Amino acid sequence: MVDLIHVYLEDKGREFIDSIRDCRLMALYFIGSTKTSTIPGVSIAAASPELTLYTPACDVEYLVYGRPVSFDVIPVTPEGIPTPALITRAALTLSKIPYLIVDTGSYIEPKISHISLPSRYVGEKINSGKAIPYSKASGLYYESMTLAGMLASSCDLFVIGESIPGGTTTTLGILTGLGYSVWGMVSSAGPNNPHGLKKAIVKEGLVKSKLNAEEARRDPFKAVASLGDPVHVSMAGFLAGAISKGVKVVLAGGTQMAAVVAIAKHMGVDLSRNVVIGTTRWIIIDKSSDIIGLVKKIEPKVPIIAANLDFSFSPFEGLRYYEKGYVKEGVGAGGTVIASIAVRNIPLSTIISEIYREYERSVKTRGISKIT
Amino acid sequence: MVDLIHVYLEDKGREFIDSIRDCRLMALYFIGSTKTSTIPGVSIAAASPELTLYTPACDVEYLVYGRPVSFDVIPVTPEGIPTPALITRAALTLSKIPYLIVDTGSYIEPKISHISLPSRYVGEKINSGKAIPYSKASGLYYESMTLAGMLASSCDLFVIGESIPGGTTTTLGILTGLGYSVWGMVSSAGPNNPHGLKKAIVKEGLVKSKLNAEEARRDPFKAVASLGDPVHVSMAGFLAGAISKGVKVVLAGGTQMAAVVAIAKHMGVDLSRNVVIGTTRWIIIDKSSDIIGLVKKIEPKVPIIAANLDFSFSPFEGLRYYEKGYVKEGVGAGGTVIASIAVRNIPLSTIISEIYREYERSVKTRGISKIT
Numbered sequence: 001m002v003d004l005i006h007v008y009l010e011d012k013g014r015e016f017i018d019s020i021r022d023c024r025l026m027a028l029y030f031i032g033s034t035k036t037s038t039i040p041g042v043s044i045a046a047a048s049p050e051l052t053l054y055t056p057a058c059d060v061e062y063l064v065y066g067r068p069v070s071f072d073v074i075p076v077t078p079e080g081i082p083t084p085a086l087i088t089r090a091a092l093t094l095s096k097i098p099y100l101i102v103d104t105g106s107y108i109e110p111k112i113s114h115i116s117l118p119s120r121y122v123g124e125k126i127n128s129g130k131a132i133p134y135s136k137a138s139g140l141y142y143e144s145m146t147l148a149g150m151l152a153s154s155c156d157l158f159v160i161g162e163s164i165p166g167g168t169t170t171t172l173g174i175l176t177g178l179g180y181s182v183w184g185m186v187s188s189a190g191p192n193n194p195h196g197l198k199k200a201i202v203k204e205g206l207v208k209s210k211l212n213a214e215e216a217r218r219d220p221f222k223a224v225a226s227l228g229d230p231v232h233v234s235m236a237g238f239l240a241g242a243i244s245k246g247v248k249v250v251l252a253g254g255t256q257m258a259a260v261v262a263i264a265k266h267m268g269v270d271l272s273r274n275v276v277i278g279t280t281r282w283i284i285i286d287k288s289s290d291i292i293g294l295v296k297k298i299e300p301k302v303p304i305i306a307a308n309l310d311f312s313f314s315p316f317e318g319l320r321y322y323e324k325g326y327v328k329e330g331v332g333a334g335g336t337v338i339a340s341i342a343v344r345n346i347p348l349s350t351i352i353s354e355i356y357r358e359y360e361r362s363v364k365t366r367g368i369s370k371i372t
Numbered sequence: 373m374v375d376l377i378h379v380y381l382e383d384k385g386r387e388f389i390d391s392i393r394d395c396r397l398m399a400l401y402f403i404g405s406t407k408t409s410t411i412p413g414v415s416i417a418a419a420s421p422e423l424t425l426y427t428p429a430c431d432v433e434y435l436v437y438g439r440p441v442s443f444d445v446i447p448v449t450p451e452g453i454p455t456p457a458l459i460t461r462a463a464l465t466l467s468k469i470p471y472l473i474v475d476t477g478s479y480i481e482p483k484i485s486h487i488s489l490p491s492r493y494v495g496e497k498i499n500s501g502k503a504i505p506y507s508k509a510s511g512l513y514y515e516s517m518t519l520a521g522m523l524a525s526s527c528d529l530f531v532i533g534e535s536i537p538g539g540t541t542t543t544l545g546i547l548t549g550l551g552y553s554v555w556g557m558v559s560s561a562g563p564n565n566p567h568g569l570k571k572a573i574v575k576e577g578l579v580k581s582k583l584n585a586e587e588a589r590r591d592p593f594k595a596v597a598s599l600g601d602p603v604h605v606s607m608a609g610f611l612a613g614a615i616s617k618g619v620k621v622v623l624a625g626g627t628q629m630a631a632v633v634a635i636a637k638h639m640g641v642d643l644s645r646n647v648v649i650g651t652t653r654w655i656i657i658d659k660s661s662d663i664i665g666l667v668k669k670i671e672p673k674v675p676i677i678a679a680n681l682d683f684s685f686s687p688f689e690g691l692r693y694y695e696k697g698y699v700k701e702g703v704g705a706g707g708t709v710i711a712s713i714a715v716r717n718i719p720l721s722t723i724i725s726e727i728y729r730e731y732e733r734s735v736k737t738r739g740i741s742k743i744t
Contacts, residue, residue: 024396024526025526026526064518064522065518096525097525098522098523098524098525098526098527099522100487100522100523102485103488109488109490110490111490112490112515112518113474113487113488113489113490113515113516113518113519113522114487114488115472115485115486115487115488116475116481116485116486116487116488117485118481118482118483118484118485143484143485144485146436146437146484146485147485150436150470150471150472150485151470151472152470153468153469153470154396154397154398154470154526154527155470155526
């Protein structure tokens with residue numbers, strides 16, 4: 001069994017992995033909210049649609065402290081399946097990768113030290129066609145770009161992840177706004193991907209916004225302002241800043257990373273080298289989405305690598321649910337595991353054991369209701 | 373002429389400097405406000421007492437962008453002498469030391485990406501005896517400690533500086549609250565150190581707070597809550613976190629660093645190694661304050677090193693004013709220059725040339741009214 005699966009552009013992906021062994025790196029987790037996640041059926045990243053607004057802050061509080069602070073429970077799906085931050089936390093515990101949280105517009109401020117972007121903004125429902133003000137989209141991009149510049153000289157590699165419930169729907173919005181036909185290709189945190197609902201939301205927003213795809217390709221902030229969210233444009237700006245300083249980037253996420261790639265591409269960023277998408281096996285085997293198809297359509301030069309995470313034999317049913325199509329990815333889980341393996345030389349089996357330990361600890365201390 | 377002056381504990385200081393050559397480092401600048409700075413006569417860190425509340429944000433906006441964003445002018449004294457952030461910026465430009473801004477309670481939020489501490493709080497006038505709520509003092513300490521832990525594994529050295537007008541007065545407050553008799557020993561940003569005013573403010577606050585020095589030594593947050601400010605306790609927490617992870621620290625500042633050392637010491641942090649105070653020659657030659665005396669009283673194991681900055685022969689009168697006792701230190705100027713010399717091997721003469729270039733650029737573009 002291999003620890004890393006080279007899913008797309010294998011040679012280039014291997015070269016990237018070889019180049020980052022023992023390098024200096026930092027992980028940054030971008031959090032933000034879009035009210036799109038409160039539309040019933042869009043997101044299962046919390047026990048109820050309204051609670052998805054609190055998930056990003058709770059995710060990163062849990063990541064740092066091992067327990068949320070703003071609420072007393074670890075984010076779970078309505079079925080009680082825990083946040084992928086659990087995987088990220090286990091990987092960080094072992095690899096000791098330094099990391100920061102970046103608030104791009106979380107509905108509540110996380111109760112941990114975090115980077116605030118001055119233009120942070122909670123995204124509106126994108127079926128309004130008015131997701132975030134144009135000035136905020138532009139501000140988030142350039143503030144993140146500057147942030148990358150402030151940190152660049154200490155790093156050979158940045159791993160950047162996200163927590164934004166509703167993020168695959170806004171990804172569909174951004175890509176559609178930029179003129180890509182990608183219906184049915186984005187992922188979902190559940191086994192039943194609500195493609196119809198997502199399409200209806202995006203189509204409604206597209207009509208209301210009167211967005212012109214050609215104009216949006218010249219100025220992708222227009223697509224973000226109409227149909228996007230605060231997180232992906234911030235990640236794109238950070239990516240642009242990193243690339244301009246010669247720092248490599250792992251885009252740690254699933255199909256949402258296509259939105260990051262698309263915004264950066266249409267901002268003129270050269271993505272032909274120094275960047276890969278790092279995700280989980282669950283995204284790759286997902287029949288309800290198509291990450292390779294997305295990358296091929298948008299920027300076919302970006303390799304995709306997956307951490308070969310498999311919970312089939314987990315002693316915990318809450319984790320075995322991942323094998324049934326739940327959760328799949330988030331809070332940079334896949335990319336953080338990949339960096340722990342590739343940079344720190346930690347075997348995947350060791351990381352999986354740590355995930356089990358972390359799950360058990362979390363169940364014991366608080367927050368996760370064990371599924372029985 | 374030497375680039376570095378070993379002012380106190382020379383052997384230990386040299387050993388520290390030798391140990392950090394080419395090390396991995398990061399600088400963090402802690403900003404915050406205390407309304408103490410608006411008491412007329414306390415601070416000359418802006419053109420008027422009220423404007424001192426805006427100086428920390430403007431300082432770091434200038435540091436990042438080369439110009440303030442929130443206001444159109446670079447912070448200057450009433451005489452038009454520019455902020456020491458100019459020195460810091462020049463050193464960072466050459467050394468490319470990665471850096472972050474930490475907001476502990478700035479009166480206005482800086483318009484750049486920055487770390488927010490959840491407990492950030494603008495300090496009240498300390499003659500009230502109620503500087504900041506106890507829970508905020510404690511929160512800032514532990515949030516900063518956690519932050520150091522998040523970043524520690526990428527660094528061998530942290531350089532931590534401050535921007536808080538009124539900070540020497542709150543330093544006097546914290547030290548007095550902890551039972552140290554240090555009247556007349558703290559520095560000032562002007563040639564006429566208002567020791568009498570500072571003493572009167574602290575004495576009034578001390579009486580009103582009913583603070584007991586013995587209790588405060590057991591729980592230094594009490595001294596901070598009565599007579600302190602948000603910045604020094606945050607820096608102390610960060611120092612504690614760094615030391616616990618084996619990361620070295622340059623406390624980049626003047627007599628204010630005595631408050632950081634004192635808080636950490638009474639929190640039980642071992643300061644016998646891995647920490648130095650890094651400041652400027654102007655602090656050392658200042659006849660109106662006594663940094664060596666302060667350190668000897670509080671924690672005599674901490675070396676003091678100064679960057680041998682001298683603007684006597686500067687072509688710009690605005691900088692020659694530094695030789696008349698103006699400004700002296702701030703925004704981590706001395707420590708950042710020391711790190712640029714010691715870690716990056718940049719000669720002081722090169723840094724001084726860059727400071728002159730930066731001064732000229734700033735005068736040309738905006739903000740500094742040239743003194744003629």
